[in-house]
Amino acid sequence: MFVSYQDNGQVVISAGKLRAIKLILTIGIFVSISFAAVSSRLFSVIRFESIIHEFDPWFNFRATKYLVNNSYYDFLNWFDDKTWYPLGRVTGGTLYPGLMVTSSVIHGMLKACGLPIDIRNICVLLAPAFSSLTALAMFLLTMEVTNSSEAIVSRKTKLSSAFLSAIFMGITPGYISRSVAGSYDNEAIAITILMVTFYLWVKSVKLGSVFYSALTSVFYFYMVSAWGGYVFITNLIPLHVFVLLLMGRFDYKIYTSYTTWYILGTLMSMQIPFVGFLPIRSNDHMSSLGVFGLLQLVLLANYFKYTLSPEKYSRLMILFGVLVTALGVAALFTATKLGLIAPWTGRFYSLWDTSYAKIHIPIIASVSEHQPTPWSAFFFDLNFLIWLFPVGVWFCFQELTNEAIFIIIYSVLASYFAGVMVRLMLTLAPVVCVCGAITVGKLFDNYLTFKEFLSEQADESEKPSESKAKSTKTNWVNFISKALVSVSFIFYLFFYVYHCTWVTSNAYSSPSVVLASRNPDGSQLLIDDYREAYYWLRMNTAEDAKVMSWWDYGYQIGGMADRTTFVDNNTWNNTHIATVGKAMSVDERKAEVIMRRLGVDYILVIFGGLIGYSGDDINKFLWMVRISEGIWPEEVNERTYFTDRGEYRVDDGATDAMKNSLMYKLSFYRFGDVFGTNDAMDRVRNQRLSSSYARSIHLDTVEEVFTSENWIVRLYKLKPEDNLGRDLITVGENERKAAGKKSKRLSSKKPNLDVRV
Amino acid sequence: MAKKDKKVAVVAAAPPLAPTKATKSLLAEFSQSISTSYKMYQKDLSENQKLRLIDAFLAFLVALGVLQFIFCVLVGNFPFNAFLGGFCSTVGQFVLTVSLRLQTLDVKGEIFGSITPERALGDYILASLMLHFVLFHFIN
CATH class of the missing domain: 3.40.50.12610 (Rossmann fold)
Known part of the structure; x- marks a missing residue:
């Protein structure tokens, strides 16, 4: 129907039909990726029931119920007198409202559509739903990274790399651990927003478009409203820009995209009550402000570069640079000393010195997810991607486009943090998926193509006979090596799916509110x-x-x-x-x-x-x-x-x-x-x-x-307290003494009773 | 651009070293190079109507920002939201306008390939609207 055969045996498909087929395939692949991502997160609902898991989700769930039952302003002004008795907690001002607002908006929308779904079910299923969006964002990010450069991944395999990264992300246990159904936590939506923000950022640097960076800042705002980990973005993007500056990569695109993102994003983030004035007060946010100032200077310097001779320019710049650095450092120190900028927080120190928390802040150290990551966890959570990851980073070094540099910086930072804290494996997982997908894509690009053998076999009849034997021999060696590599990697892919499913079902699907055990006969006991x-x-x-x-x-x-x-x-x-x-x-x-x-x-x-x-x-x-x-x-x-x-x-x-x-x-x-x-x-x-x-x-x-x-x-x-004003412990001791005498008497009587019975 | 000139003036006046021969010649060189740049800028300005308009607006924004900052230092920053909102609006508008300037000057599309001046203006308006919406919310 789609294909027509020509006389010489060639197959012809019209371009329009080809595009239609491609579109159908793309949609089909996406639907199946979403299906895989969502369904692998449903183990807990099927095994147990639709229930909120663990500890933090229970608070989020309670806050969501409050939001659904009261107005948004009530929610922001919520003073909770049922916790921290007798102090209470200013809950509205000390939480990240993104998660609750998201689910209550979904709840409201479904209700408006005539689908009154219980808020609990929305909360339980929010994380799986967002995981399929994460896969989509990963697809876009990988496309954006591989788009501009032929060296990283060739044109042919670009699309398959992007699809691979989407499916890797969809089912990687490192991400599933925080997004199974019922795990109603901030990270459930934050990772999605993180990936969308990064995608938009990479895109806006590439185009220099104010529109895209404004969009980036909107998603940055969403991220700030959803998770404290937004600081990761706040530092990663300036670092990216800074590295680009150091590499002499400054151009106007970087200026427009960064400054727009910074000014809009910072102002928006200050709208969240919990964040407040932190972006201009805390040290964690100072790097982004510093890079913002630096860019203004660099822009000015760039202007001089066009007007002056190179020699004069370089001398001017050296003096300029020294002065600015000295001023900047001095300003930072005095501001910290004067208390204008809050000093670094304990959680921050524990990121650099892993034993810091153990010595100074036992309450941070006592949380199991703040412990350093054991080696096995990397393999457990990422499977074969963890050894493809460095290869992918190496491919990014092949052609240092701005996007590739972003991926490199992201991978370096995230691997460090993932080594420090178990929970930060979550931020490492996406970049591992991108790099792994690039590697596999590249590999399949070289090894999973058997076109040449097919065409050569067709040509063989025309070749002279003496070279024929030789060429068939090398052909066979080629063919076998290609087949071997392809087959083993297909096996690895298969094994990855198998591993992910196994880990999800065994390690990450327990609600921890309900415990599962086995009876001696093997049946399940709840x-x-x-x-x-x-x-x-x-x-x-x-x-x-x-x-x-x-x-x-x-x-x-x-x-x-x-x-x-x-x-x-x-x-x-x-x-x-x-x-x-x-x-x-x-x-x-x-x-x-x-x-x-x-x-x-x-x-x-x-x-x-x-x-x-x-x-x-x-x-x-x-x-x-x-x-x-x-x-x-x-x-x-x-x-x-x-x-x-x-x-x-x-x-x-x-x-x-x-x-x-x-x-x-x-x-x-x-x-x-x-x-x-x-x-x-x-x-x-x-x-x-x-x-x-x-x-x-x-x-x-x-x-x-x-x-x-x-x-x-x-x-x-x-x-x-005792009615007669006695001390309860003395009363207890006296009673025990009296009872002791009594029981002695009783025990001496007991044998007689037994005999009578 | 006014902001840029101001900063350069600071640099030129800064070296507090003893006025030896070397530093003197360095100073002379700087003032010379700055004057060349300035002349060049004047030339650009006289040629381009758009540039004049944008730079006048930028100078206005810088003046406004500096004024607010001085006011804050002198009178105190009591409604901190209000000060921050006002100050950020000038800074924000400044960087957005500089972006517009960079994008509109790039007529040949050498740097911002796909972004036409019309598109740049549209983006500029959108981003400015977003900026002022947020600020309006922020000031209370």
Whole structure:
């Protein structure tokens, strides 16, 4: 239908038809890439249910619900008195509203279309939906990078490189880890916006167009509204411009695109309440301002270059340069000293010195995603792309176009940061996908073409016979080597898909609110203790009850149980967190004072000793100790929680500080009862508590009100003060003494009863 | 352009070294080179009507910006939003106008291949509108 045959055996297709076929193919490939990207993120919904995951997403979800139920202005002025009791939190001014606004806009639009979809489902499915847009943005970025240069990728394979980068990005575990269905976090949309911003930036530098750089700044604004990682763009783009200047690449295009982006982007970013005046105050943003000023000077210098002789020009420039640098550095120093510019933040220092946080800011170090990346994680998250990545960067060096330089800078910076913090693997993944796709594209360009063999075979009959034998031999060697490389890379591609699916389904699809386990017969067992306990809290406690827990669970308690919390994952007030940490790590008598002062009603602890859930509070306990030791070094001392031999023990041999700490008691209270007369076994730490010791753990100031099915969540209530004004601990001790006498009497009677029965 | 001249004047007056022979000749050389550039610029200006218009606007913006800055230093920056908004509007408009200048002067399309002067003007208007919309929102 599309093809017509000519007499000499050639096949002819008209140009119009060819274009139509190409268009259909392109659309088809895109649809399938989107389908792959979305469907590989749905494991969690299919295995579990449509539920919000982990910790931070629960806050985002709660904020989104608030936004949907109230007006936008209410949302910006939202003062949340249900968290950080008794301080409260100015939530509207301390969050990045991009995510919530995006989902509420989608919610509103669907409602207007007559599709009233529950806001929870929109939140759950937002990340997969945006991942397909990310793939599209990656396609455009790769096209833009490879477009201008024949050296990086030839014309023929440009398109396939771009498609490869789109599919790589669509399913790479490094990105999926933050964008599975239910992972309703800022990064879910931020990576998409990041890639669109970079694409527009590269495009605007190439064209020098004010329009495109204005568009870049709009997406930059969206990025600022969505994620704190916008600082990456704020520094990467100036760095790109700076490197171009150093390479003598200055032209008017760079001036127009950068200055337009900077002035519009900065002004727009200051509209976000949380960012405010940071762009002109904080050191993180100074590089972009500096480059902005520098460009003005360079433009001026450029004017002189046209009018003066080269010799005069260079001398003028040297003096000029020295003066400007000296002035700039001096200005930066004085401004920092005078306090006009905020000093560098701790998170920033920890980017350069990986042990900084461990020494100075335990609260940053205590977050697992701020840990340095282990080597295996690179392969785990990026598979074969990680070894194609350097090759792709090398290809970018082949022809240093402005776009290629951008990719090189991006890859250098992102690889460094990905090595420092696990979570920053997310920013590395896109550039790895671009470079990997360039490599594979280039490879297929050279090896996956068998056209010459086909045409030569047709020619062979005309060739003289003596060279024929030789040429067929080399032909065969050629053919086999090409086939080998092609087949092995096709195998790698296949393996990549297989690996990504495996990693996604096994490592990244757990909601962590619901835990999955296996029965001995292999069937799946869902452990739903968290929701069980939070639901209990919601149904059985007063609406204004205040629940104390470690900060990890603050967002979940707020989101699922709808009760007031003291500290949560926002971690804006270190002292408040340290106070809660101190209440957990000191003995009951001191803890009672702190808890009464704070106004605690309930205490929630996570205990995994019974079923072997390792993410429990006893394992996090040392962080509580460390953080409170940072504030009260004379009252809490980390060393006292270790035995003399430096072991972290929870059994009979634990230290006194450990045994007396509130957290320990809350975790192991009545633990012995489960095991009857046998020794109690802590399955996480593999330690055995002797039966008599386990039974002797007692609590006087609090009472147990709820323990979930697998003992993961334990809830206690702080007892009201004694009516007669007695001290609760003394009352408890007296009662225990009396009970001790009684039980002796009882136990002497018991045998008789047994005999009678 | 006024801004540029001002900066150069600072440079020429800057070296605080002892007035040895070398520095003197250096100074002379600088003043000479600056005057050549200035003459050349004057020539450009007299030839091109568009250029005169744009540069007059740029000079106005610089004057406005400097004025606001002096006012801020003298009187204080109490409504900081307002000062910043006013100051940024001059800076922003300045860089946008310089961009327009660069793009319109490039008639032959040597640098900005695809961008015609008409397109440049359209982009300029769009970006200026965006700038002032944001500023309007920012000033409160």
